Amino acid sequence: MARTARxxxxxxxxxxxxxxxxxxxxxxxxxxxxxxxMVSALGxxxxxxxxxxxxxxxxxxxxxxxxxxxxPFVEQMPRAFLHNxxxxxxxxxxxxxxxxxxxxxxxxxxxxxxxxQVLYTTPYLVSPLVVGYLWTLLLSPTFGPVNAxxxxxxxxxxxxxxxxxxxxxxxVLILVSVWQWIGFPVLLYGxxxxxxxxxxxxxxxxxxxTGWRRFRRITLPLLTPVIGTVSILTFIGAMETFxxxxxxxxxxxxxxxxxxxxxxxxxxVSFESGxxxxxxxxxxxxxxxxxxxxxxxxxxxxxxxxxxxxxx
Amino acid sequence: xxxxxxxxxxxxxxxxxxxxxxxxxxxxEKAVVMTVLWLYAAIxxxxxxxxxxxxxxxxxxxxxxxxxxxxxxxxENYVSAWTEASFGRYALNSILITVASVAISTAVSLPAAYxxxxxxxxGRGAIEGLFxxxxxxxxxxxxxxxxxxxxxxxxxxxxLSLILIYSANGIPFTIFVxxxxxxxxxxxxxxxxxxxxxxxxxxxxxxxxPLVRPAIATVVVFRFVPxxxxxxxxxxxxxxxxxxxxGVGLTTFFGEYQNDWASLFAGLVIATLPLLVLFVFxxxxxxxxxxxxxxx
Numbered sequence: 001m002a003r004t005a006r007x008x009x010x011x012x013x014x015x016x017x018x019x020x021x022x023x024x025x026x027x028x029x030x031x032x033x034x035x036x037x038m039v040s041a042l043g044x045x046x047x048x049x050x051x052x053x054x055x056x057x058x059x060x061x062x063x064x065x066x067x068x069x070x071x072p073f074v075e076q077m078p079r080a081f082l083h084n085x086x087x088x089x090x091x092x093x094x095x096x097x098x099x100x101x102x103x104x105x106x107x108x109x110x111x112x113x114x115x116x117q118v119l120y121t122t123p124y125l126v127s128p129l130v131v132g133y134l135w136t137l138l139l140s141p142t143f144g145p146v147n148a149x150x151x152x153x154x155x156x157x158x159x160x161x162x163x164x165x166x167x168x169x170x171x172v173l174i175l176v177s178v179w180q181w182i183g184f185p186v187l188l189y190g191x192x193x194x195x196x197x198x199x200x201x202x203x204x205x206x207x208x209x210t211g212w213r214r215f216r217r218i219t220l221p222l223l224t225p226v227i228g229t230v231s232i233l234t235f236i237g238a239m240e241t242f243x244x245x246x247x248x249x250x251x252x253x254x255x256x257x258x259x260x261x262x263x264x265x266x267x268x269v270s271f272e273s274g275x276x277x278x279x280x281x282x283x284x285x286x287x288x289x290x291x292x293x294x295x296x297x298x299x300x301x302x303x304x305x306x307x308x309x310x311x312x
Numbered sequence: 313x314x315x316x317x318x319x320x321x322x323x324x325x326x327x328x329x330x331x332x333x334x335x336x337x338x339x340x341e342k343a344v345v346m347t348v349l350w351l352y353a354a355i356x357x358x359x360x361x362x363x364x365x366x367x368x369x370x371x372x373x374x375x376x377x378x379x380x381x382x383x384x385x386x387x388e389n390y391v392s393a394w395t396e397a398s399f400g401r402y403a404l405n406s407i408l409i410t411v412a413s414v415a416i417s418t419a420v421s422l423p424a425a426y427x428x429x430x431x432x433x434x435g436r437g438a439i440e441g442l443f444x445x446x447x448x449x450x451x452x453x454x455x456x457x458x459x460x461x462x463x464x465x466x467x468x469x470x471x472l473s474l475i476l477i478y479s480a481n482g483i484p485f486t487i488f489v490x491x492x493x494x495x496x497x498x499x500x501x502x503x504x505x506x507x508x509x510x511x512x513x514x515x516x517x518x519x520x521x522p523l524v525r526p527a528i529a530t531v532v533v534f535r536f537v538p539x540x541x542x543x544x545x546x547x548x549x550x551x552x553x554x555x556x557x558x559g560v561g562l563t564t565f566f567g568e569y570q571n572d573w574a575s576l577f578a579g580l581v582i583a584t585l586p587l588l589v590l591f592v593f594x595x596x597x598x599x600x601x602x603x604x605x606x607x608x
Contacts, residue, residue: 022424125537125591283456
């Protein structure tokens with residue numbers, strides 16, 4: 001297999017014109033529309049701008065200093081950042097408990113497993129914007145079916161204005177986000193469970209290991225790589241989330257900034273603030289976010305690898 | 313997770329008990345698990361079902377009883393959303409932008425992926441690496457420079473700006489998937505086609521491309537969903553109502569129809585329907601694609 005693959009790759013020596021003809025369309029589009037803007041954003045953050053793209057001059061790291069010293073950033077950036085972290089932590093815990101539990105139980109079923117997989121994946125296909133608006137309607141204090149149901153069940157004290165109250169808005173956002181994405185870890189963990197040879201569990205049973213111990217000692221360690229992958233993807237998703245908070249609380253993260261996240265702050269600075277040096281400051285914010293995501297993802301991969309080595 | 317412990321520990325500890333008793337315990341445990349699984353399935357589906365059912369009722373019915381009982385269904389909400397709130401226009405724009413973007417990024421990525429996977433030439437590794445870098449860098453970093461690039465090209469408020477951005481954005485992922493598939497194909501196929509007198513282009517088009525058709529299907533499905541669902545880019549690039557996609561259209565619609573819940577539900581269904589249709593036709597691709605490379 002490996003031999004044919006090596007033989008297959010690069011077996012043909014093609015003339016330069018053919019190479020150019022095959023590669024150039026994709027490369028030109030990619031370089032002009034994606035690569036060039038991405039590279040220039042990093043540079044934008046080091047300059048001062050006036051009213052859009054009029055260059056004033058190089059100002060070192062002043063745009064970054066502004067983010068940490070001037071209003072409204074001193075107040076809004078840490079708050080938004082904490083919300084992003086809360087979304088990450090909440091999603092991580094729920095996905096790896098509920099998601100893993102569902103995947104393990106589905107794995108023990110026969111063909112009906114497919115039906116559940118499809119049902120659990122449906123919310124993932126609906127756009128985050130539709131999901132946000134749908135739950136706004138469902139949780140509405142006036143005509144919302146959720147509160148009507150709670151009242152019918154005699155739980156009037158729970159019929160709250162879920163998204164209107166700053167203390168419940170963020171937890172609800174986390175729950176709705178988990179509701180939407182859970183199919184993804186369920187499918188991935190299911191596939192990984194399918195890859196564990198049944199002989200391993202049989203051997204452990206013969207040795208007298210009970211269900212929970214088998215799970216802790218055999219299944220869980222073998223799932224570590226997938227759990228790690230899901231966690232890193234969750235981290236990236238939670239740090240970049242925009243659409244669901246926008247649907248719930250608009251660009252300001254209402255109520256009272258309770259659902260504000262970094263991408264909403266970035267959107268406000270870039271397109272709604274009207275500040276003269278908006279380009280410099282928002283590029284600095286995007287750069288910080290990029291560095292944090294990159295650092296977090298690399299750290300996550302390193303932790304994952306260390307864990308794998310410890311277990312093997 | 314604690315549920316697993318509670319549920320399976322007794323079953324295992326009664327290993328040496330009499331068979332009938334063991335079976336009874338086991339089926340009781342299974343009943344509990346099945347109930348939990350169906351309950352969670354209901355949590356996934358009931359909100360979506362409520363959306364669909366309420367879209368066929370009137371605002372008054374929803375206000376008096378928010379739990380949908382299908383009686384006397386009406387399609388009036390769809391008519392008003394489609395015509396008065398110009399959802400027809402939004403849907404058309406969304407379809408045009410999504411289909412054109414997926415088509416362009418697949419069309420330009422196919423030959424590039426083929427060349428990277430099957431040919432030997434100078435700088436091949438560097439070009440592949442450059443394409444892959446597009447997978448790692450967050451999109452948000454590029455939004456402002458993209459906005460000013462489109463401004464200079466005079467493409468703000470034009471669907472073309474979104475088509476360009478989405479097609480470029482799809483290239484790294486598309487090439488990544490297609491290269492892996494092209495590399496798996498045996499070299500003998502190409503050699504035989506060359507001996508038959510085919511040129512590079514003929515071999516690519518007639519012999520190699522048909523063989524990666526499953527990969528093309530996966531790529532198309534997987535690019536379709538995020539483009540259809542994207543909201544930030546149209547929000548930034550589009551200005552006039554005639555050019556709105558379903559997402560941006562939905563936000564204005566929610567402002568204007570606040571007091572007509574029935575139409576709001578209909579609008580949500582319209583924005584979701586194409587994806588559900590796609591899901592029905594491509595369930596296998598989606599589930600296999602999500603789990604590619606893991607387990608068996």
